[in-house]
Amino acid sequence: MNKLLLSGIYIYPIKSLGGVSLAESYIEERGLQYDRRWVLIDDEGMFITQRKYPLLSLLQVDVLDNQLKISHKDHPLETISFSIDQQTRVGIPVTIWDDLTEGFEVDPNVSEWFSRYMNFSVRLVKMNQATKRHVDPRYASHKEIVSFADGYPCLIIGQSSLDHLNEKLNEPVHMDRFRPNFVFTGGEAHVEDTFKDFEMGGIQFSAVKPCARCVLITVNQQTAAKSAEPLKTLSKYRTINNKIMFGQNLLHQGSGIIRVGMEIQIKSTKEKILP
Numbered sequence: 001m002n003k004l005l006l007s008g009i010y011i012y013p014i015k016s017l018g019g020v021s022l023a024e025s026y027i028e029e030r031g032l033q034y035d036r037r038w039v040l041i042d043d044e045g046m047f048i049t050q051r052k053y054p055l056l057s058l059l060q061v062d063v064l065d066n067q068l069k070i071s072h073k074d075h076p077l078e079t080i081s082f083s084i085d086q087q088t089r090v091g092i093p094v095t096i097w098d099d100l101t102e103g104f105e106v107d108p109n110v111s112e113w114f115s116r117y118m119n120f121s122v123r124l125v126k127m128n129q130a131t132k133r134h135v136d137p138r139y140a141s142h143k144e145i146v147s148f149a150d151g152y153p154c155l156i157i158g159q160s161s162l163d164h165l166n167e168k169l170n171e172p173v174h175m176d177r178f179r180p181n182f183v184f185t186g187g188e189a190h191v192e193d194t195f196k197d198f199e200m201g202g203i204q205f206s207a208v209k210p211c212a213r214c215v216l217i218t219v220n221q222q223t224a225a226k227s228a229e230p231l232k233t234l235s236k237y238r239t240i241n242n243k244i245m246f247g248q249n250l251l252h253q254g255s256g257i258i259r260v261g262m263e264i265q266i267k268s269t270k271e272k273i274l275p
Contacts, residue, residue: 004191004264006200007159008175008183011035013068014124015148016049018060018221019176024259027203027252030127030145031153032181034063034084039103039148040114040122045093047148048122054219054226059117072117073222080113082106087126094125096148102128103148135251139208144251152249155211156182156192161246164189168233176221177230178213180247184264192248193274197267204253204267210245210274217246237275245274 009022015036026033039047040056050056062069066085072078087104094103103125105111111123127148135144136151146153157180166172175183182200184192195207213234218226234244 002186004158004184004186004266006182006258006260006262006264007185008180009258009260010176010179010181010183011063012179013038013061013063014059014070015039015047016053016056016216017070018057018073019179020061020063022260024257026255027154027258028255029153030147031149032258035181036147036149037127038068038106038124039094039096039127040118040124041092041094041103043121044095046095048118050216050219051214053118054224055118057219057221057224080110082110086110091128092123092125094127094148096133097150099133101133101148102131104128139249139251141206141208141251142253152209153252154181154205154250155247156180156184156195156205156207156250157247158187158190158192159183159185160187160189160191165230165234165246169229171229173217173230174221177217177219178211178247179216182250182258190272190274193272194269195248195266196270199265199267200262201256201258202254203256203258206251207248207270208251209249210240211247211249212243213246240274 009025010019011032011034012019013034041047058073060071060073067081069081086106091102094101106124114122114124132145135146162175198205218231238245
């Protein structure tokens with residue numbers, strides 16, 4: 001096998017908003033620093049995402065000098081910023097799928113900015129660092145915890161997998177539709193399906209579960225337009241038990257710096273179950 005090299009690192013500070021490309025990132029117990037540590041919730045405390053509200057894709061997030069800055073991709077002067085440490089003091093129940101966890105509203109004025117954009121009442125909440133939202137125990141090995149991400153601290157996808165998909169599409173799609181944390185070059189399409197245990201920068205990772213994809217990947221992250229693709233094409237060759245798989249969910253042990261250009265060192269593999 002040719003070398004597998006880390007070619008991209010991405011975080012999504014506010015769940016379901018635009019991601020941030022990084023040259024390096026610090027990985028913590030919950031995943032990459034700042035990744036999905038904030039989420040928008042409705043009045044019932046339920047998280048909201050692009051699955052139902054694709055216009056969220058037009059809000060870009062940047063991390064600048066201990067500030068989070070949100071700006072509209074089409075209207076760059078439409079912005080709001082706040083300190084990464086900013087939060088109110090009263091805990092709010094937050095529901096992510098089947099999990100009930102807790103967050104703190106960042107600031108009522110920040111929530112009002114998002115509410116105006118969404119045309120209904122939402123609040124931006126930051127995860128309570130004291131809470132422990134655990135990974136699905138069927139896949140956890142050390143009682144791992146996760147942020148406001150769907151279910152796992154990190155997601156990895158090979159560039160070859162996207163290239164293979166794009167060969168089948170009339171209009172190619174960008175990797176940003178799949179919202180990975182790590183992208184790598186080298187290896188055949190979906191070689192990540194064979195990963196079991198590997199190392200990057202001295203951090204131990206385990207690929208524990210293929211990532212099941214939903215309608216979110218049909219949202220163009222630059223325009224918020226939806227279409228049938230690439231879900232339709234993926235369904236023809238990447239389906240297991242009626243779930244469409246693309247990428248691998250990861251668990252990890254330890255903390256430290258991960259940098260673009262690092263080699264992915266495979267320690268053990270498993271059998272590939274899809275083409």
